[in-house]
Amino acid sequence: MENIRPIRTEEDYDWAIAEVTKYFENEPVVGTPDADRFVMLTDLIEAYEDKHYPIEALDPISLIADYIERTGKKQAALAEIIGSRSRASEIMNRKRALNVAQVFAISRAWKLPAAELVKPYHLDVDERERVETQKGPRQAGL
Structure with a gap:
């Protein structure tokens, strides 16, 4: 050569x-x-x-957001897949984690790798939710 x-x-x-x-x-x-x-x-x-110059892999929510942007879709398309506009909003705002059924549905519909969608990622929970989660159902008054 x-x-x-x-x-x-x-x-x-x-x-x-x-x-x-x-x-x-x-x-x-x-x-x-x-x-x-x-x-x-x-x-x-x-x-x-x-x-x-390594490029860090996207977390599941960033991967979904990137897919939505690249394909010109809206968050409503995610809501159709998982069956709820409010759940789609909670997921995209990192207030609720994806569950296995949602991962499967998103992977199947959009051909995103399930292995990437099940990776752990950061949730944004407010202080009250964090304290209630740490206390457990009885102590939190649930």
Whole structure:
């Protein structure tokens, strides 16, 4: 492979980006040495970026919000899937956690990975709710 080298520094990274950019202007034909060089450069760039600029995975609510935004849907579409506008609002506002049935329904309807939807995430509960949850049903007067 002509002029391929590991990416160890920011200068190497800048060089690789400049090299791969040329191929966007003049796309190589699949199966040619230039196409192979393009693939190798993009693989090197990806490995360097994964190591030096990792992107944190979205939590379940951020994943749903991202999907809604990318597809031009509204929160009402989520409400249709889970069967309740108020539940959809509580979920998206992090007041209520997704349950297994909701995860299954969202995953099936929108083809989002269930494994990503069941990951733990932060809920925003007010102080009164937090205290009542810590006390348990009897002490909270329930």
